Amino acid sequence: MVKNAPSESLEAIPRPMVALGNDYPANYEIAPHRHGRAQLLYSGTGTMTVRTEHGAWVVPPEEGVWIPAGIQHSVGMIGQLTTSSIYIDMAAVPDMPATCQVLSISPLMRSLLQAAVNTSPEYEPQSRDGLIMALMLAELRLLPVLPLSLPFPHHHKLARRCRDFLESPHLHQSIDDWADTMAMSRRTFTRLFKRETGMSFAVWMRQACLFSALRRLAQGESVTxxxxxxxxxxxxxxxxxxxxxxxxxxxxxxxxxxxxS
Structure with missing residues (x-):
């Protein structure tokens, strides 16, 4: 069993998957960092936010977030959290996505994650602990992706504008407002935005508002x-x-x- 240990301590363990449990106080922030292994991060209570230079993700209670190896990310906690993480050699999951994603955690996966943090780090592959890990690896590939991501552009000026909007989102900002701010025509701006984010401006803006709403709901604010x-x-x-x-x-x-279910 590995509990409240730094993730770096797991890197050298000669197993394709290892598990770690951590407890965090409310409103704790994990500074930007990266792992040599991919991570599936899960919490049964509280909401998490994950940020990278390429986007942001909000993770409600009992959902999980997939973080590929090598991606620098920070994690914010809303509420007091107990997390379960599995760290996986990328060679064991070559078919998993190369970008962060929020995943819907099935009841089976939830139980496996809770069991995994009690396994021996150097489990025998054919032991009960090893079979838990193998089943978890199979279940991981079946988890549906949830629409809780917000991609950020690579374009420096546009990325800064997107981050500013996320700090105080409002539906009544228009394409023309943003295009004027960036000294672009409406047509040039819409093409740039679609190319940089993979979304239309309207869809991205609604997603940003949803992202903000989920964080505020988790903090107890009213729907109204x-x-x-x-x-x-x-x-x-x-x-x-x-x-x-x-x-x-x-x-x-x-x-x-x-x-x-």
Whole structure:
């Protein structure tokens, strides 16, 4: 069993997968860092935010985030968290994505993650601990991706504008406002934005507002306050958008993982 140890201590363990459990106080921030192995990071309580130079991800309770090896990232905790992580040699998962993704954690994977942090770091492959790890590796490939990512552009000026927007998102900013700020025509701006983020400006802006809303919901703010701050005409309009993207209304979302099947 490995608990509250630095992840670097696991790098030299001669196993393709190792597990680590950590406890974090509320509002703890893990400074930018990177791992030699890929990581699946999961928490049963509290919300996490993950940031890299290429984007941001929000991870609700009982969901997980896939972080490939070598990607520098920071992690913010909303609420007190107990996390379970598995660290995997990339050679064992060549088919997994090369970018961060929020994954929907199945009931089976949730149980396996909880069991994994109690395994011996140098387990025998054919032992019960080894079979837990092997089953977890198979289940990992089947986890659905959740639409909780927000890509940032490589273009320096546009990336800075996107990060500023994320600090105070509002739906009523327009393409023309952004194009004027960047001294571009509307057509040039829309082409640049699509090429840099893979999304249209409208879709990216809605996703940024959703990202902000999830963090604020996790901190206990009301749906009405969040909806109006983001520029929605009414809480019901915000709820409609939220339910269309995530399948449940915001009032139920943070409690939803406990009933996932």
């Amino acid at each position: 306050t969040i909806a109006l701050d983001l520029g929605y005409d009414s809480p019901s309009a915000f709820t409609t958008m939220f339910k269309r993207v995530l399948g449940v209304p915001p009032s139920r979302y943070l409690a939803q993982p406990a009933t996932k």
